[in-house]
Structures are given as C-alpha cells and as structure tokens.
Amino acid sequence: MTPPFCEAYRAALQVCRPFVVAPAEHLEHLDLDPLGVKIDKALRLDPTRLSSQLFLSWIERLDAFTFGPQAMAMPRWVFYDCAEWPSALFGLAARPSAVSPAVRERFEVASRDRVWVPVSLHVAIPTVAPGEFFEHNVGSLGGELGLRGLGTFTKALGCALLRASRLVGAAQWTGKALGMHRRFGPLELRTAFTPAHSYPRTLTYRHATDPATLRRVVEGREPPDLALTTWVRIEDQALRRLQRRLERGARSWLAGPLKEGPQGLCAPVRLEPGG
Numbered sequence: 001m002t003p004p005f006c007e008a009y010r011a012a013l014q015v016c017r018p019f020v021v022a023p024a025e026h027l028e029h030l031d032l033d034p035l036g037v038k039i040d041k042a043l044r045l046d047p048t049r050l051s052s053q054l055f056l057s058w059i060e061r062l063d064a065f066t067f068g069p070q071a072m073a074m075p076r077w078v079f080y081d082c083a084e085w086p087s088a089l090f091g092l093a094a095r096p097s098a099v100s101p102a103v104r105e106r107f108e109v110a111s112r113d114r115v116w117v118p119v120s121l122h123v124a125i126p127t128v129a130p131g132e133f134f135e136h137n138v139g140s141l142g143g144e145l146g147l148r149g150l151g152t153f154t155k156a157l158g159c160a161l162l163r164a165s166r167l168v169g170a171a172q173w174t175g176k177a178l179g180m181h182r183r184f185g186p187l188e189l190r191t192a193f194t195p196a197h198s199y200p201r202t203l204t205y206r207h208a209t210d211p212a213t214l215r216r217v218v219e220g221r222e223p224p225d226l227a228l229t230t231w232v233r234i235e236d237q238a239l240r241r242l243q244r245r246l247e248r249g250a251r252s253w254l255a256g257p258l259k260e261g262p263q264g265l266c267a268p269v270r271l272e273p274g275g
C-alpha cells in the first residue's frame, strides 16, 4: 500500500522512475512494488544480459560522480560481485532533460534522448544474520535535479525492495550521509572509531527498516527523540574512549544532529552501560 508521501518525495516521483538491477531469476525474491512505487518491466535490468551494458556504464559514472570526490568510487566488477548478484542494485532514474548539462555530459546523452539515466542508487547486501543487510552504497544526484531528499527516499524504497528488517552500515562522522541515515533512527552506534575501515573516523550504525519505520520516513516525519547522556567530540581520542566503552559492553545511540560548539564538532550520544 502506498503511504502518503511527503511533498519532497512526491516531487521526486514527478520526474523519476524506480529501477532495479538483479538477475531475472532473483526478481521473485524482491518487492517490485516497494512502498507502492511499481518498477516498470523496462527498468528491471538483468546484469547477465548484453542489453544492460549501457545502463551499467551509467551506474559506474553516477558512482564516480558521487563517491569520486571522496576517493571511494567503485570499479564495475564490485557492483557485479557485491551488489547485483548477491543482492539487488536499486535506484531512481530520470530523463536526460531533467538533469543538469554537467550530468548529461558525464553520461554522454542529449537532452532529447528518450532514455532513463540513473540519478540515485542504493545497495544493501544480506549479512548472515536473518533479515539484516549491510548498506554498501547510497548515492544521489538530487542536487543536480533540484530535488530535496532524493537520497533518503531512494534508501527507503531500496530497503522496501529487499524486505530488509534492519540495516547496518559504515559512515564518516563528518559526512553528509549521516543526516540521511538519522532520519531512519534511532541510530545505534555499533562502533564509534573503526580502524577496520579505510577511514578510522567512521561509525558503524544500525537501525530498523521495518514497514512502520519506512512509512514514518517517507511521510517526512522526524525520528523519535532520545534522551541525551553526553556530548562526544568528533576527534580521535574522544571517539576511541567511546569505542572502548562499547567494547566493554555499553550500548549507545546518536541522540540528535551533530553540533559545532566552542570545542569543535560534537555528537549528542545516548549511552547505556552494560557488561
């Protein structure tokens, strides 16, 4: 059933259509009508078919556009091995006339071309824990289309497509994506400082993606407030201290947006002792 989408997401649906990239034999495991937004047959792309080649090259360019500036763009084989086969690559596509000249140039398409080019994408990979997915990629060119919240909307639809119960993912403390993930909160912090990642100042978040959470997000409602326990400075020593508490069994959640204070950027954290 289609929830009452908030204005920003209704605006996105005026210009965008959903697409999925997955082998045809996997489609039966996906919700091809996520949150009531039906994926047309023409936009169900099978990565094992030659006919998908051009669209997949646009996906690679979209990723280079969004993640390239952070030096985290992925080669095409990573999409195939880690997303399209084991899971599904979801996103929203638009007509070339709707995107900026810079994007058209990047995709080598003309304004009049009657094709759909990808403008956002979402990848979450199933983990060994039933119902849990690892969020591997969210990218959006919303700014190039003048659409607010395209990343959030794509993530919500992508979770519905996969019928995920909960999501785990890695995000940089100072990255723009944290605000997007927070809309799905409360965000539990599974790590606060992560040397296993290329960027140790990364947190590992976990949040629910059940139908009630996704509905709240696409209706544009804020996540529930959590009582704050402490402010944590976004610098290595403070993050390591929080990390050590987590390793000793404490649980923590992000209790609100990060704020710039006299001591620099700080995160409001709810901490419950454990262990």
Ligand SMILES: CC(C)(COP(=O)(O)OP(=O)(O)OC[C@H]1O[C@@H](n2cnc3c(N)ncnc32)[C@H](O)[C@@H]1OP(=O)(O)O)[C@@H](O)C(=O)NCCC(=O)NCCS
Binding pocket: 006, 008, 009, 066, 067, 136, 137, 138, 139, 140, 141, 142, 143, 147, 148, 149, 150, 151, 152, 153, 171, 175, 176, 177, 179, 180, 219, 220
């Ligand atoms: C992170 C990223 C996916 C966000 O995409 P986006 O299209 O800008 O989408 P967001 O959902 O974050 O929304 C953008 C703005 O719309 C706002 N918004 C979101 N939902 C909204 C809603 N329902 N109503 C009104 N505004 C809304 C957000 O608060 C945000 O506002 P801000 O710019 O003032 O903070 C995009 O910037 C990107 O591709 N970044 C590079 C790659 C990356 O870092 N990916 C994430 C790591 S996995």
